[in-house]
Amino acid sequence: MSEGKPCDYTVKETQDYLVSGLTEDGRFRVLAARTTLVAEEGRRRHRTSRTVAAALGRSLTCAAMVAATLDDNQSATLRFLGDGPSGGIVAEGRNLGDHIGVRGYVANPDVELPLKAPGKLDVGGVVGSDGFLYVTKDLGLREMYTGSARLQSGEIGIDLAYYYTVSEQLPTAVSVGVRIEGANAAGASGRSGWVSGAGGLMIQVMPGHDPDTATQAIDLIQSNLDGIGPVSMRMKEGVLPEDLVEAVFRGVGKADLLNRVPIKFECKCSRERALRTLSTLGEEDLRRLAGEQESTEVRCHFCNEVYRFSAQEIREYASTLREENEESERDPS
Ligand SMILES: [Zn+2]
Secondary structure (H helix, E strand, C coil), X not given: CCCCCCHHHHHHCCCCEEEEXXXXXXXXXXXXXXXXXXXXXXXXXXXXXXXXXXXXXXHHHHHHHHHHCCCCCEEEEEEXXXXXCCCCEEEEEEECCCCEEEEEEECCCCCCCCCCECCECCHHHHHCCXXXXXXXXXXXCCCEEXXXXXXXXXXXXXXXXXXXXXXXXXXXXXXXXXXXXXXXXXXXXXXXXXXXXXXXXXXXXXXXXXXXXHHHHHHHHHHHHHHHCCHHHHXXXXXXXXXHHHHHCCCCCCEEEEEEEEEEECCCCCHHHHHXXXXXHXXXXXXXXXXXXXXXXXXXXXXXXEEEEEHHHHHHHHHHHHHHHHHHHXXXX
């Protein structure tokens, strides 16, 4: 499928990336992503069950695609708050110009449900279909926009499509999938398994184009989507995002790909930031903490990284806090 591609292509083929573009007539926007490594990193970092790995991987894929619709240095946070046992899922995508950074977490990463059908993880069951999807876009300069829509199934892709259609009036189709190897093994519980393929495809009718006049094209796109089948399987087989775009517009028209960017699991946390989160304890509690335990751990929700601080470091930080407080008392501006 990737025969005859220029050789600079092969280097990039090892990493996750996303392509986006418009059909030549400007009617449809398309985004296609491979997120195999990102989904696997989410699973590994949060030590999730297989079904939660699929739910988180789908959410991260959606966050990457939403971020790709934004300008450089803008970001989007997707919160899938369903009534299922996984609890809420938060996925953030940041458009950093030369790449898209994603990170995310799940309230209860290790819950598991029986398979819905042979080989079919019950993502909708684990997330829950009663609840809301909230999408917050940070457009820079403290300009925030939050929209929401009722969850439709908890299957993530359908929920994002519904959000766009009702909340942003952009008729949208989304197909996202994460293939977990070992899902067919006896029993559905446990943390075994790994991601062998993950990706997403999103098609939108652009503003100013009435979907009613495009019903023929939309029907064709829908039948092409059905023909493509699970995106996760296609990614596992080595199909490229570019190939998905071509397949989805077969018989509809040609799409001009305008952008091609790597996607990485990436967090904003650091030792300094982690230490600063302890400031809410206040100086006295910090000193007590340093007296009670040899080291203090701060865990980043988003990436599950653990930062350890010695009692000595905690004491030093408590002193820094006192100095800062004294300064602000002298100069309360
Ligand atoms: Zn982090």
